[in-house]
Amino acid sequence: MSAAAQIATTALPEPFAGWFAARGWRPRAHQLALIARAEEGRSALLVAPTGGGKTLAGFLPSLIDLAGKPPRRRAQLHTLYISPLKALAVDVARNLETPVSEMGLAVRIETRTGDTPPSRRLRQRHSPPDILLTTPEQFALLLSGRDTRRLFETVQAVVLDELHALANSKRGDLLSLGLARLAKLAPGHRRIGLSATVADPAPLQRYLLPQPLEGETLADLVRGAPGAPPEISISASEAYVPWAGHLATHAMPDVMNAIRASKTALVFVNTRSQAERTFQELWKLNDENLPIALHHGSLAPEQRRKVEAAMARGTLRGVVCTSTLDLGIDWGEVDKVICVGAPKGAARLVQRIGRANHRLDEPSQALLVPSNRFEVLECEAARDAVLAGELDGDQWRKGGLDVLAQHVLGMACATPFDADALFREVKSAAPYRHLSRVDFDKVVDFVATGGYALKRYDRYAKLRPTPEGLWRIAHPRIAQAYRLNVGVIIEDPMLDVRLQSKGKPAGAGGRNLGRMEEYFLEQLTPGDSFVFAGHVLRFEGIRETAAYVTKSNDPVAQVPSYQGGKFPLSTFLANRVRQMLAKPETWKRLPCPVGEWLRIQEWRSVIPEANQLLVETFPRGSREYLVCYPFEGRLAHQTLGMLVTRRLERLRMRPLGFSTNEYALAVWGLRDMSGVDMGKLFDEDMLGDDLDAWLAESALYKRTFRNCAIIAGLIERRTTASEKTGRQVTFSSDLIYDVLRAHEPDHILLRATYEDAATGLLDIERLAAMLKRIKGHIVVRPLDRVSPLAVPALLEISKEMVAGEAHEDILHEAEESLIEEAMRLA
């Protein structure tokens, strides 16, 4: 008898032992370990692959505790469960009902999400369930209420699901601050974190516990048994591997065959536009009319629910999806996962593979489908890493000051606060353990009156001191506004997409297909066609907050290029790709065209060592090129491109533009750049004045500012009077940014923006680490013509030059087209 089973017979009380036995189950070792920890009142992080009964493990201690208690006089909240996904909370509640009703336990389980009707929300405050399942946003809302202590003081346990996906994000910041408050309201409650396999669990263990002022404390770590290693194959054509692009059109027959050979296959892609295109391509090949569906975050919720329900029934053979299905609900029938395009990171790949076959003892089946040559290398590196059990370590971000501002206001809405006490409380949240008192006071000042050096808003202050020296909100209206704007998820301004029947005037009714970015829809003119929600659509026009479309059969429809959903290649995986590249003996297993590509590169130029940066220069057509290969992901490369072109301009190299992919940066201009001192060009000092000058005008940076301004409450997303359209918010936030930067460059909100952008859209931290790494390790190769390795980067040029950054040169062009039109004789 195994050790786990021995404990099983002794540790599980009735009716639990009987219930397990009746099902022919034995409790798993990690389930029992969590029960033991709970009995000692200790918090623990459970790291286990999917399919290990992880969710049940989180709840068993609570159910056992509740089952053994005499009936209570008044309804009391015992366990709080928080999930990053609303749908997951609902699903877990449903799954939990089964054991509870089969064992006849008198335990009330309820969810609370944005969809919960107001009457039930009100009732939950007065008569809470034993177990409440909710999201970080709803938790923040509950904590900002007036009767929080009464509601929460009875809490014994908190279960945090999918903690790996939540902790290291702004939503994780918000949740950590909420938990810090909960620790005050219900001292001594214990916590369980549930996480997928991570490279380094320590930050999650730290996240779970209130941190002391000095040093740190970690929750216990419980590991589930590892599942069977997955079986990963890589689709590779010996005949043809594309040089660039992300569509993998050449491999769609492979994908279709894999779907045919499975019960249900999940086809993961990295962006919504790829999802639309892949879906279209698969249906072109789908002669048997297999039920293949589409699932991504912009589709109308009803449509997504329909697909999810069909999956649950097991009636679908394939679902093309984005990261929306990375997490969450277990689909028992899925027996194959197909990843089209770059894996981006090993942990992400493991997570996705884990969506297939939720039985631990059977290997998950996965097929990787690289869409170009570099992605072949990336897929190989990712497979090696997964099979070796190595995962990407996350770069842990500091808690956002914008999120802190939102929380401070929420706490004032709940009850007047003492600044000293709140500061200590906030610092106990792991992401804020390094927060200084000066910064905390600045945030409070920001919430109260905007925190400006020019004191103009004292008479409008949102927070005012009470005679006892506490901070309270100045007016109940402020709490109302807070509740309308709570949360840290900021979407791009979006419009509904409504499908009308032909002939109807735009603007009248129509079925809602989903939501799309306003900036994309705005650049269409009526008559343009595009692909969305699996249909080819004709754009008819925008009326108020909706775009109206009709069905079309235009064969040259454009696929919207969404900005969202693009994760950069992880640092860890980039390292492995660089190492693989530097070892020619590993190229044998690559498909012929890829191996040949690398060998010719070696002969024509050089293959860089893993720690080197290769810089090539060459003429082509009437232009001169500089191409370098940092392998640091698109975001960091874009920032590098912006800064390097600035410097080349100063060196009078007359750069004209640049393009990036995940692996390389290509700059082109009018002068031969081979004579440039590359050590100086790529020196770390570019992160000084050059960066500063660029930030003043960068559209990506302004977008980051907008998000921070909304989260911090400087700009309200929703006002009690009316909903602003996203466009209005975008426009005014740019103006506010310009004015604030010019007049108060040290303002706390600009600090929050910088910290956010440094790890986010601009990836400055990663760029900084790269510049440091390559110092003294730059290999320069002046060539007479383009090298094989440079081709993919050059092929990106015809596409969008720099996502999200437009410059005045397009105004020049628009003016020239006007002149051309005027001067034409016929």
Place this chain on the structure above:
Amino acid sequence: MHETRVEVNGEELLLEAAGALWWPGEATLVFADLHFEKGSFYARSGQMLPPYDTRATIARIETLVARRKPSRVIALGDSFHDPYAAERLDEEERARLAKLREGLEWIWIAGNHDPVPPHWLEGRVADEIAIGGLLFRHEPSDMNARGEIAGHLHPCATVTRRGRSLRRRCFVSDGKRLLMPAFGAYAGGLDVRDRAVSGLFKDKFLTYLLGAARVYAVAG
């Protein structure tokens, strides 16, 4: 210096990249929709926008006045964001405005946000004013528009090329009338495709987008 000249009802005018209008023949500088203290207007409802918009706007006026040395300045209405905006100006801002007006003929056209300008304000106040072939008023009229220079609508235009788009404030004109962009640091914008703007022009019109150093003429 790249200059964009337009003719409106026979008068030659210069469009400034900063968003002002310079009329060399009359040595007149025109600003529309300054919206002083728009920022502080929102503080009352809990949005504490950086309180520097008025001085940012004044600084841009100062630059233009120093360069053009006009004998007359026309503020084309909505110079103050709301009826109480002028009272919220601080000492420094009042002093800088007073200094600007020294030796100048300053005309405040009444707008819809500031129908009655504050009593302490120096300069002439008028609903509209005709000079030469031009008529200056805040809101563009539906009829009788020949020679009309108006503001009020805050026109903006978006240019899209190769999937990239840029939105800028702009002048709009068909040679008969001219619509001016808002000059205030926090003034929002209305797309020229909106009927409120495009409906004003029966025939073809051009938009003149504000660039960093010059104005770009683009088909409307």
